Amino acid sequence: MRHKHCVSTKMKINITNYCSIHNNQIKLNGETLLVKEKQVPFNEFIKSTYDLNASPYMKFFKMDDLCKLAFLASEFLLKNKNLAEQYGSSTISLLFANTSSSLDTDINYYNTVKDFPSPSLFVYTLPNIMLGEISIRNKFKGENAFFVFEQFQADFLCNYATQLIAEKKAKAVIIGWVELLNDNQEAFLSLAEESENGTELIAENLERLYISNH
Amino acid sequence: MKTVFAAEGNIITSLGYTAEENFSAMEQGNSGIQKFSNPKFLSFPFHASLVDDRKLSEKFSTLSTNQNYTRLEQLFILSIADVIEKSGVDLSNEKTLLIISTTKGNINLLEEQNYGIFPEKRLLLFEMAKEVACYFGMKNSPLVVSNACISGVLAIITAQRLIRSGQYENVIVSGGDLVSEFTLSGFNSFKALSDEPCKPYDAARKGITLGEGCGTLLLTSNENLLHNNEKKIKVAGGSVSNDANHISGPSRTGEELALAVNNAINEAQCANAIDFISAHGTATTFNDEMEAKAFSVAGLQNVSLNSMKGFFGHTLGAAGIIESVIALETMKKNTMISSLGFENSGVSMPLNIIRQTEKKEINTSLKTASGFGGCNAALVFSV
Numbered sequence: 001m002r003h004k005h006c007v008s009t010k011m012k013i014n015i016t017n018y019c020s021i022h023n024n025q026i027k028l029n030g031e032t033l034l035v036k037e038k039q040v041p042f043n044e045f046i047k048s049t050y051d052l053n054a055s056p057y058m059k060f061f062k063m064d065d066l067c068k069l070a071f072l073a074s075e076f077l078l079k080n081k082n083l084a085e086q087y088g089s090s091t092i093s094l095l096f097a098n099t100s101s102s103l104d105t106d107i108n109y110y111n112t113v114k115d116f117p118s119p120s121l122f123v124y125t126l127p128n129i130m131l132g133e134i135s136i137r138n139k140f141k142g143e144n145a146f147f148v149f150e151q152f153q154a155d156f157l158c159n160y161a162t163q164l165i166a167e168k169k170a171k172a173v174i175i176g177w178v179e180l181l182n183d184n185q186e187a188f189l190s191l192a193e194e195s196e197n198g199t200e201l202i203a204e205n206l207e208r209l210y211i212s213n214h
Numbered sequence: 215m216k217t218v219f220a221a222e223g224n225i226i227t228s229l230g231y232t233a234e235e236n237f238s239a240m241e242q243g244n245s246g247i248q249k250f251s252n253p254k255f256l257s258f259p260f261h262a263s264l265v266d267d268r269k270l271s272e273k274f275s276t277l278s279t280n281q282n283y284t285r286l287e288q289l290f291i292l293s294i295a296d297v298i299e300k301s302g303v304d305l306s307n308e309k310t311l312l313i314i315s316t317t318k319g320n321i322n323l324l325e326e327q328n329y330g331i332f333p334e335k336r337l338l339l340f341e342m343a344k345e346v347a348c349y350f351g352m353k354n355s356p357l358v359v360s361n362a363c364i365s366g367v368l369a370i371i372t373a374q375r376l377i378r379s380g381q382y383e384n385v386i387v388s389g390g391d392l393v394s395e396f397t398l399s400g401f402n403s404f405k406a407l408s409d410e411p412c413k414p415y416d417a418a419r420k421g422i423t424l425g426e427g428c429g430t431l432l433l434t435s436n437e438n439l440l441h442n443n444e445k446k447i448k449v450a451g452g453s454v455s456n457d458a459n460h461i462s463g464p465s466r467t468g469e470e471l472a473l474a475v476n477n478a479i480n481e482a483q484c485a486n487a488i489d490f491i492s493a494h495g496t497a498t499t500f501n502d503e504m505e506a507k508a509f510s511v512a513g514l515q516n517v518s519l520n521s522m523k524g525f526f527g528h529t530l531g532a533a534g535i536i537e538s539v540i541a542l543e544t545m546k547k548n549t550m551i552s553s554l555g556f557e558n559s560g561v562s563m564p565l566n567i568i569r570q571t572e573k574k575e576i577n578t579s580l581k582t583a584s585g586f587g588g589c590n591a592a593l594v595f596s597v
Contacts, residue, residue: 090455090473101319101339101360106396110324113399122400123462123586126317128361132587135458141470143454144589145368148339148358156357160372163379169453169477 013165014198015205018190019077020213021049021069027213028076042185046072053079057137064105064124065185067133070096070178073187074134083172084139087193093143093170094131095161100181101148102127130178142170152177152188154207161192162201177210188213216435218377218449220595222301223539224293227427227526228263231273232296236536237543239525240551241571246526247411247423254327255395256402261411262393263425263527265289283345284320284332289428290346290390297430298350301439303384305352311382312356314343315369315389317531319360322394346388363494363585364454365389366429366534367593371452373433383435389535390428397424397530404462406498412528414495414521414553415502415567417560422496425527429536444546445577450596451482457588464500464584468508471590475512475582482578482594488517490550490579492541495521496528497555501584506561508590514580520568524554534583534591542595545576 020027024036024045034052036045046068050060053075063071083092102125109121123129128146135141143164147156161173172193179186188210192201199205224232228246229239239246246263267285274288277295294312297303304310319339322328335341343356359369366389373385391397401407401422412423432439433449440446455474457465465471479488491514493505509515522537529536544550552571559565581593 089458094456099338099340103337106318106321106337107324109400110396113395117399117403119400119403122403125396125400126360126362126586128585128587128589129461131361131456132461132589135456135588136460139458141456141458141473144361144456144587145372145454146359146361148343148360150340150344150355159379159381160375163375 012194013162013192013201014195015190015192015201015209016195016198017077018209019073021073021187022214026076030213033076062120063133066102066105066178066180067124067130069180069185069187070130070176071133073189074174077189077191078138087171089139089141091142091171092140093164093173094134094140094176095145095157095173096131096176096178097147097149097153097157098127098177098179099148099150100179104181152210154210155203158201158203158206165192165194186214215378216380218374219434219437219440220447220449220542221432221434221439222297223542224296224430225427225536225539226265226289226293227425227529227536228265229526231292233539233543237540240540241549243552243554245411245524245554256398260398260407261423263423264393265426284323284336286320286390286392287342287345290388291349293428293430294346294350294386294388297386297432301432303386303432303439305350307384308353309383311354311376311385312347312352313359313369313373313385313387314346314356315359315365315387315531315535317360317362317365317391318397321396322392325395360531362587362589363530363533364583364589364591365531367581367583367591368454370431370433370449370534370538370593371454371591374449374452377433377435385433386430387433387535388428388430389532391426391530391532393424393426408497411555412497412523413555414497414523415559415561415565416556417558419497419499419502419560421498423523423527425529427526427529427532427536429532429539431535431539445597447542447545447595447597449593450484451478451480451594452592453477453481454589454591457590459588461588462586464504468504468511471505471508471582471584472511474590474592475508475580478592478594482596484578484594484596486578488514488578488580489576490544491517491519492537492579492581493519493521494583495523497523503561504584506563506565509565510563515564516566518550518566518568520551520553534581538581538593541579541581545579545595548575549573550576
């Protein structure tokens with residue numbers, strides 16, 4: 001897609017935090033928090049990452065893999081932050097996208113259909129459930145959107161987030177790319193808000209951060 | 215900021231292949247919901263609103279002899295083609311975008327009877343959208359929205375924002391979903407399927423009835439694409455919220471849907487009050503109750519309201535667009551359709567549910583939707 005005209009705003013919107021999970025490695029603002037060898041299975045890596053995070057959360061164990069991935073990245077991204085308190089619940093927005101929607105869980109659910117269709121899997125056959133899980137955890141009640149792209153679209157995500165903040169529909173936007181299918185898992189979450197700190201929210205910067213953490 | 219207008223619309227459901235056919239069937243009180251026995255879908259008979267296979271093939275063959283389109287892709291192509299033909303929108307314009315709204319896309323390709331007929335990659339939503347965009351030779355890659363049952367309303371809101379900010383001039387928004395073994399078994403596993411045609415807001419409601427179809431709406435900032443003899447309707451406001459409560463159950467208070475409704479109304483800045491609400495009304499116990507609370511919180515309990523699910527079921531990712539197109543017809547024809555299946559109120563807060571199709575001047579309407587993941591969306595159309 002082409003989005004030549006950036007939404008204009010006089011305010012400075014910056015990416016203040018970003019977190020990535022890829023190839024059995026979790027990084028916060030570019031610094032590695034945990035890395036495991038390639039042969040370590042995804043579930044084991046996810047468990048180690050969960051254990052890194054001090055606060056237990058029982059709902060985590062019910063989640064499908066896509067939600068676990070998104071949830072953990074959000075936990076590290078938002079550690080020591082209380083955005084709902086800082087800005088107000090209804091002003092925190094989630095803008096997420098990926099390539100495969102919830103296809104990984106769709107296939108897992110469909111495998112149960114012939115015997116005993118699983119309601120606990122069926123509920124995860126929608127990609128925006130990730131947004132629901134993160135919203136419940138953090139009491140975020142603002143704008144939500146989930147898009148599906150062939151690949152990471154920094155320009156679209158950047159424009160959409162900027163417009164939300166510029167039009168005062170949001171004070172902070174979590175921009176997320178969380179993809180999971182077969183053996184490929186990746187999460188890249190960034191927090192955009194008006195701030196003196198961080199990197200300016202423009203497509204080039206978002207793209208660069210995504211690629212350097214990939 | 216550009217003003218965004220709602221131009222041509224199309225609907226394909228069991229009730230017909232155009233917006234007019236659907237609206238006139240609804241005006242006459244006809245429902246497309248029937249009882250089906252199809253063991254490939256469910257081991258017991260079920261109610262649903264299905265698009266007839268033979269009729270669909272016939273209709274599609276008048277457009278193309280190419281057999282390489284899935285059932286859902288055929289619905290998208292037919293629906294979009296109708297809007298393009300009637301509006302004359304320029305597809306080669308780089309200021310024209312296609313947004314596809316769907317929850318499950320070609321998910322029926324996973325099913326045994328369909329396996330291997332189409333490449334596996336067509337399960338990917340953007341691959342499906344690309345096929346549809348390619349058919350029309352569109353310049354821009356399509357944008358895909360998949361946000362549970364608010365997908366259609368969110369797609370229209372997204373289009374409005376992209377046009378308002380000047381990023382595009384025309385956006386064709388098209389939503390589609392099928393009734394499949396996947397969705398039927400899933401909603402059945404939740405015990406959410408009604409064993410009779412759904413009865414939104416009624417005391418005897420038993421759950422949802424699934425429907426399939428496609429709806430398409432052209433949004434534009436170009437007034438030349440509007441018909442001279444009809445009301446000029448603006449897509450005036452839109453907002454989305456999250457309950458932050460439960461992934462498969464709605465808010466207990468309705469405050470979050472009310473938040474989206476109030477934000478959408480504020481953005482619309484319309485001088486007139488809301489004349490009509492096209493609500494979500496899935497006929498599950500909890501959804502309808504939550505909506506009744508939300509409309510009370512928003513102070514809209516006296517506004518005439520319907521759910522269209524009794525006519526063509528819950529069409530998932532298509533619902534927000536199909537029901538918006540009907541809401542626009544309601545405004546153009548000044549005719550509010552009765553909320554089919556409703557007899558006695560089964561919600562704890564008062565709602566002004568339309569019992570009989572009636573004539574009334576409608577200049578401002580509200581469309582709402584809510585879905586799994588705790589999402590809510592609201593949209594205001596206004597003259």
